[in-house]
Structure formats: structure tokens, C-alpha cells
Amino acid sequence: MNIAIIGAGLAGLTCAYELRNSGHAVDVYEATERIGGKLHTVAFAAGPTDMGAEAFIARRHDAVDFFTELGLAGSLVEPSGLGSLVYIDGETRPLPRGGIMGVPSSSVGVAHLVSPEAASLIDAESDAPGIDWEIGGDVNVGKLVRERYGDEIVDHVVSALLGGVYSCTADDLGLRATIPQLAEEFDRLASAGPVHLSAAVRNLEQARAELPTGQGAVFNSFRDGYQELYEALAEKSGANIYVDAFISGIAKEGEGYRLNGGEDEVYDRVILAVPAPTAALLLKKVAPDVAEAVAPVKLADSVVVGMRFADDTGLPDNSGILVAAGTENVTAKAFTFSSRKWPHLAERGGALVRASFGRFGDTIAVRASEDDLVDWALDDLLTITGFDGRAAGLEEIYVQRWFGGLPRYDETHLATVAKVSALLRAVPGIDVTGAWVGGVGVPAVIANAREVARRK
Ligand SMILES: Cc1cc2nc3c(=O)[nH]c(=O)nc-3n(C[C@H](O)[C@H](O)[C@H](O)COP(=O)(O)OP(=O)(O)OC[C@H]3O[C@@H](n4cnc5c(N)ncnc54)[C@H](O)[C@@H]3O)c2cc1C
DSSP states (O other): OEEEEEOOBHHHHHHHHHTTTSSOEEEEEOSSSSSBTTOOEEEETTEEEESSOOOEETTOHHHHHHHHHTTOGGGEEOOOOOOEEEEETTEEEEOOSSSBTTBOSSSTTTTTTSOHHHHHHHHHGGGSOOOOOOTTOOOBHHHHHHHHHOHHHIIIIIHHHHHHHHSSOGGGOBHHHHSHHHHHHHHHHHTTSOOOHHHHHHHHHHHHHTSOSOOOOSEEEETTOTHHHHHHHHHHHOOEEESSOOOOEEEEETTEEEEETSOSOOBSEEEEOSOHHHHHHHHTTTOHHHHHHHTTOOEEEEEEEEEEESOOTTOOSSSEEEEOTTOTTOOOSEEEOHHHHOHHHHTTOSEEEEEEEOOTTOOHHHHOOHHHHHHHHHHHHHHHHOOOTTTTOEEEEEEEEEEEEEEOOOTTHHHHHHHHHHHHTTSTTEEEOSHHHHOSSHHHHHHHHHHHHHOO
């Protein structure tokens, strides 16, 4: 069998690796001049530095097992465990450790982040009539939390936390896709009686408290960056990987498919491991109904500015800081103090900071010049933390624009993906995978790609 994979990001490379011993010929086509997609490790003078994803949830044992299978267990490193901050109304405050994605069960733990009126609203939620919840249903996260707890907790905490993962505010995200455990707890409560947000979060907090301790860090990273992973996948896959190979269309030929921009081959199977809008374009001729079903999936642009300073004096002793949604006079949405967060990066000396910009609907990645982005990163860092990056000796800068960085997982997204999967069953030899199909996190992308590759 001849198999083509379009896209050499994490999903495409994982598929290629999964097919390595299948006895099939595998060609991977990558539009850009490098592999890895949203995983991109850049060679800073002080050492390899990630400008896309920088960590993964290590509590997903399937991911850790997979990295072990690849021979990379020795490369995994843990964070320092330092807490994070949030910048609200001109002040930095500690992020709460309780709650679920910033959604609290009561005002205890968030009283320092909202006004007394907002805190009272949160505590009164359990006395309000229950949520009108349909078992198996979904809701917009922002709408839900605003209705139950008011706007402040959404803008100050929930959007800031979710924005760090999805590049979207809570108002652009669906509950079941982004906080699935909360949607499932609503289902459970609804089967027995009224549904309250505070009760659901409290139940989840209790379940978390009962988990055995000593499971290691929640997040891990790769000592020399994600290039360790994408290079291992590429090498061990044994696939033919073509870079600078933009595929512009797929045409049916007999029982197989020919790729516009690919080798002179007819493929029995084509796996699309590209962002949703590209998948929609590529499927237009061979599966127009699937292309139409994929079309509603939208992407969020973002920018990461990596900065290395000679001196780390004055950089807060925290892993990073989120900026509350709607904060005026600050352009960045978050800073990661990478050399504080990761001991292996601290060993390099100096300070490494990543500034992040852009949420869904924001055009900053397209409109801002490189000079402006660096100036905003330095100015915002000074405003928020008092750390003067210009005085600290800015040694290296890397500006990474992520056009279409992440798919928007709104409250229609899971239904869209289910519809696409159902329609694809009628199109033999074509599959889709990637961050928009099975979840944006590295472990989720890997799990979905492996499952798709194994399909006959
Ligand atoms: C800034 C940022 C930070 C992140 N941080 C984390 C994190 O810390 N932890 C975590 O778990 N996840 C993180 N993620 C998410 C994670 O990195 C991504 O979800 C994942 O890497 C996506 O992999 P993918 O293969 O689905 O897509 P992509 O990486 O987008 O790969 C798709 C590939 O297809 C190629 N392509 C597109 N069109 C064509 C075409 N027509 N022909 C040929 N090739 C084509 C693209 O060039 C690209 O290489 C982050 C994402 C971003 C943007």
C-alpha cells in the first residue's frame, strides 16, 4: 500500500512513526522548509529554546509511555513548581491553586482577585435556581460562568488561564471540549437533581484531593526542546519526508488518490495532518460534503517573543504571569519566566522569558511589526513586574508568529468533528488528524494520530 501524509507537524510525524513497521511505503509532505509545525525549537546561543509548545501534561501516561518507547525518557525534565501570578487592575496577584481552570467552588481562594460584590455573587450561586442542563449537552464557558458568578472571575482568571492553552477567551470556548470533567460532573448531577456550578467544582476538587500523592509533576518538558521529539519521530519513522512540498489539492484516480504538488504516485491512503481550513481546501474536490463540514472550524493567531537577558536580578520568583482579559495599557497576554519555571533552563545562567500575544479574533500576529512586538514585550514586562529587560542586557530575541496557531474549540466544535468523522466513513482511504480533531495538547494530538494511523 502507498500512503501519503500531508503535514509534518506532530500529528503527521506521529502517524508516520506509527506506520513504520506496517510494510507500507509512506511519503510525508510538508509545505514549509522544516518539520515540527507548532513544535519549533530555536538554537539560542545559550541552548535550544522552544518557541511553540514548551511543555506537556505528564499525568497523561500514554504520552510518557510513548516518549519512553522513542528512547526519550532520559530527556524529560520537571518544572520548579513555582507558582504563577495574574495581573489585574495594575497589580500582580497569586493565581489560585484550587478550582477547575480558574472556576472556583466558592470565593475562598479568589477573594483577592475579585471585588467583594463579585465574591458574594460566587458564594450565592448555590442558592440560585439550578442550571438548565441537558445531559450530554454543551455550553459556552464564558456565558456559563458569567451567568452564575458574574463577569469579574471570567475576565480576571478563567479567560486568562484558558487563553494560555487555547489562545481564546472563555467566551470563545465550549465547556465539554475545554473543561470536560466539569461537563461530565454536570451530567452526573443532572441525573440525580439540580445542577449548580459551585457544587460541581467542589465535587471535582474533592475527587482531586483524594488522588494518591507522589505522582510526579503535572507538566514535563524536553531538556533540549521539542526538536528531540520531532527529530526522533522523523528518523525512526523511516518515511520519505519531503519539505518545501506544498500540497494544493487531492484528485481521485481509480481507487486511489493523486496529490497536486506531490510525487508522481497514486496513493491508496491519504492522511491529512494539517490545520482545519487547509483540510477543508484539500478535501473540496474528493469529499465536498466533508470540506463543508470542516469549514466552521476557525483558528486563533498568536505570537511568541523569546528573550534572553544576561542578568536575572529582579525577575519575579514565579513561573510566569497571566494578564487579565481587557487590561488596558498592556498588550501581552502572558509571560513565561522560563528560566524560573524550568531548572534546566536556569542552569544556563541569565534569564529566559517568553512573552505571548494574541487571542482569537485579534489581528496582532498579522499587523504588528517585529520591532513593535519586542518593544511591547519589554515595556509590558517592566510595567507588570518592574524587571527592566533593556537594563538587564538583552542578548537574544526571537519573534515567532503563529498564524492559525490553535483551533477554536467553541461549543459547536465537538459536534463538528463528530459530523466530519461520520461523513469521512463514506470516503475510503482518506483520514484527518491534528490539533483540531482530538484536542490541542501534545498528548491528545499524539493519541489521535496513533489511533488514526492504525485504522485500516
Ligand atoms: C504558541 C503555542 C504554544 C503551545 N504550547 C503548548 C504546550 O506547552 N503544551 C501542549 O501540549 N501543547 C501546546 N500547544 C499546542 C500544540 O503545539 C499543537 O496542538 C500541536 O503541535 C499541533 O500539531 P499538529 O500536527 O496537529 O499541527 P501543526 O503543528 O500545525 O502541523 C501541521 C503541519 O502541516 C503543514 N501544512 C499545512 N498545510 C500544508 C499543505 N497544504 N501541504 C503540506 N503541508 C502543509 C504545516 O506547515 C505544519 O507543519 C501550543 C501551540 C502553540 C501555537
